Amino acid sequence: MSIPVIARTTANLTYSLHKWVREQQYKITEDGDPGTLLSFYDTLVVVPAYPNDLQALRQSTLAICCPDSTREGRTFYGFTATEDVYRVAIYGFVAGFGNDNGRALLYRDTLMNDVYQLIRVIGESEGVALYDASTEEALGTFEFSSVRKRVIPANAPAIEADRYKFVVEAEIEYV
Amino acid sequence: MAFDGRRFRRRKKEQVFAEGYLLDHADVVTPQFNRQDETYFLFGREDPAVDVRYDVGTMAVTLKDKYTASVLEKLITDHDPDDTTSVMEFNITQTRPVSIFANVQNETNTAYTKCYYIPGWAAGIAPPTGNPNDKADRPFTGNSGLMRTFEKAWIRTVRVASGGSMTMSPVVPVQIPETGVYAVSLKAVQDNGIDPFDMEEITVTTAMVDATGAIDDAEIQAQLQVVTEWSHAFVYVLQTGSGVYPNVGMDKLRG
Numbered sequence: 280m281s282i283p284v285i286a287r288t289t290a291n292l293t294y295s296l297h298k299w300v301r302e303q304q305y306k307i308t309e310d311g312d313p314g315t316l317l318s319f320y321d322t323l324v325v326v327p328a329y330p331n332d333l334q335a336l337r338q339s340t341l342a343i344c345c346p347d348s349t350r351e352g353r354t355f356y357g358f359t360a361t362e363d364v365y366r367v368a369i370y371g372f373v374a375g376f377g378n379d380n381g382r383a384l385l386y387r388d389t390l391m392n393d394v395y396q397l398i399r400v401i402g403e404s405e406g407v408a409l410y411d412a413s414t415e416e417a418l419g420t421f422e423f424s425s426v427r428k429r430v431i432p433a434n435a436p437a438i439e440a441d442r443y444k445f446v447v448e449a450e451i452e453y454v
Numbered sequence: 455m456a457f458d459g460r461r462f463r464r465r466k467k468e469q470v471f472a473e474g475y476l477l478d479h480a481d482v483v484t485p486q487f488n489r490q491d492e493t494y495f496l497f498g499r500e501d502p503a504v505d506v507r508y509d510v511g512t513m514a515v516t517l518k519d520k521y522t523a524s525v526l527e528k529l530i531t532d533h534d535p536d537d538t539t540s541v542m543e544f545n546i547t548q549t550r551p552v553s554i555f556a557n558v559q560n561e562t563n564t565a566y567t568k569c570y571y572i573p574g575w576a577a578g579i580a581p582p583t584g585n586p587n588d589k590a591d592r593p594f595t596g597n598s599g600l601m602r603t604f605e606k607a608w609i610r611t612v613r614v615a616s617g618g619s620m621t622m623s624p625v626v627p628v629q630i631p632e633t634g635v636y637a638v639s640l641k642a643v644q645d646n647g648i649d650p651f652d653m654e655e656i657t658v659t660t661a662m663v664d665a666t667g668a669i670d671d672a673e674i675q676a677q678l679q680v681v682t683e684w685s686h687a688f689v690y691v692l693q694t695g696s697g698v699y700p701n702v703g704m705d706k707l708r709g
Contacts, residue, residue: 353518353589356480356556357469424587 287412288363288453289345292421294412296367297327297343303397316341316397320390322375329370336440339386341394342370352452365451369394370431373443383443387430391445395428398449402426423449460561467563468556469699470515473688473707474611475525475535476699482516482593483556485572485601511598513554513575519582519590526552526594530577532651534708544579550653551576551598553639555690557608557698565696566608571638573599574655602638607692609638613705614669614687616642622667627691629665636663639690642674645708646685653688653707654681663689 304313317323325341344367352362371390376383401407406420426449435441470477492505517524523542525535529552531544551574557566575598582590612622627636637658644652656662662673669687678684688707 353481354466355478355518356466356483357476357478357559358466 288365289348290412291409291418292346292365292367292451292453293327293343295407295410295421296346296369297325298410299402299407300341300343300369300394300397301325303401305393305397305401316390316393319393320386323390330372330440333372333435333440334438336372336374338375339390340372340374340440341390342372344368344370346451349450363453365453367449367451369447371445371447372440374440376439376443383439387443387445391428391430391447394447395426398423398426398447402449421451421453423451425450463558463561467559469559470554470556471609471611471699471704472526472552472554473529474613474704475529475706476704477515477517477525479518479520479524480515481518482514484514485570485598486512486514487600488512488597508600511572511575511600512596513572513577513598514593514595515554515577516591516593517580519592524592526577527579527592529707530579535706536708546579549576549578553641553690554598555609559698563698566698568603568605569608570601570603571609571690572601573639575599604692607694609690610693610702611705611707612667612689612691613643613707613709614689616671616674616685616687618671620669620671620687622663622669622689622691625691625693626667627663627665627689628694630692634660636665636667637689637691640669640674641688641707642678642681642684643686643688643707644681644683646683649683651708652681654678654684663691667691 301317302315304315306313322338324338327343329342329344330336330340346365346367348363349366350364352364373383373387402423406422409418409421411418428447431444431446433442470480470483487508488510490507490509492507494503496503517526527544528535530549532550533542553573554575555569555571557569560567576596577594578596580592580594582592584590607628610625612625614620614622629636630638635658640656640658642654642656656674656677659673662670674687
């Protein structure tokens with residue numbers, strides 16, 4: 280049997296998503312100035328993994344979680360490589376508002392909307408640049424599909440970040 | 455102990471080619487026969503005598519649509535599949551049949567174990583189908599010649615320029631069992647860059663292609679009725695041995 284070549288898909292997707300979430304520009308109005316999530320939400324931090332300790336979060340955080348492989352996608356005649364479908368989750372945590380429940384809720388809802396719309400408008404149609412995580416070499420693009428967003432009920436209300444959290448989930452089709 | 459089911463191959467082991475061009479985005483490939491079962495009730499017999507008549511083949515190939523035209527669309531409408539820059543019209547009044555073959559890879563994808571060949575598939579133009587959020591499909595369907603299947607051999611295509619001493623060397627053809635001929639199919643191709651592209655299927659004879667791969671162009675010339683300025687022979691030959699595409703070369707109809 281020939282020695283197969285295996286792509287480090289999971290690391291490449293996580294790296295590429297983290298880079299895209301930080302750098303993708305968008306506008307709020309037609310004649311408004313373009314900005315990134317980091318510029319529209321100036322206290323926002325983007326991290327490439329789910330936080331180990333929510334209690335330690337002092338700033339609002341977007342966590343790009345390692346994509347799960349869900350199911351086999353399309354297969355084609357003549358190829359043993361099949362299309363994998365990954366599910367990626369971007370968790371959002373709002374912190375730094377103290378007891379100002381109203382502002383925290385507004386911040387959460389607005390941030391969740393922006394992440395969701397970025398994926399819908401750009402990620403589903405134009406695609407996202409895919410990079411090799413170890414060399415940062417551009418490898419192509421990938422597309423999102425089936426994006427969903429939802430607020431996650433508080434599990435430990437005493438922790439500010441836990442009170443205002445959400446998740447945006449989407450599928451990525453990758454060969 | 456290996457699972458008993460490991461004996462059964464998956465259909466994605468089939469590498470499907472159209473006139474030597476690999477179809478790398480086909481997710482439906484369905485060859486069939488339009489057949490008639492015949493039953494004869496005879497005096498003195500309880501059970502009837504049966505026979506089967508194969509009238510015509512059919513083939514359905516669905517390609518996932520890319521942002522550019524597929525090899526099939528171009529072949530069916532006499533365009534060069536390797537031309538990716540010219541403006542083209544795929545005219546439904548100017549379509550021609552194409553030949554399809556599939557080589558089946560072994561378990562480790564290091565060799566072919568068998569193959570099938572479908573001549574004269576009249577696919578026609580395939581409009582795109584699908585919902586807005588779906589990946590678009592292009593379903594090509596149509597009648598074809600009867601499928602031929604081969605065991606312990608695979609098909610390679612060879613394009614040879616016409617002239618005095620035509621040879622497929624270094625390709626050495628394998629004889630078709632019980633026929634004495636050394637090619638599954640041969641087409642006289644008019645692709646000289648001057649006259650419009652044209653192509654004519656030629657009946658392969660024992661004198662036309664020999665065991666060394668030499669081709670007698672006079673034998674081809676004697677059968678020509680449509681093509682007037684043929685420039686190449688496009689030959690489908692049987693091969694044995696290891697290797698799979700792309701390590702195994704496959705000549706293309708348009709060079």
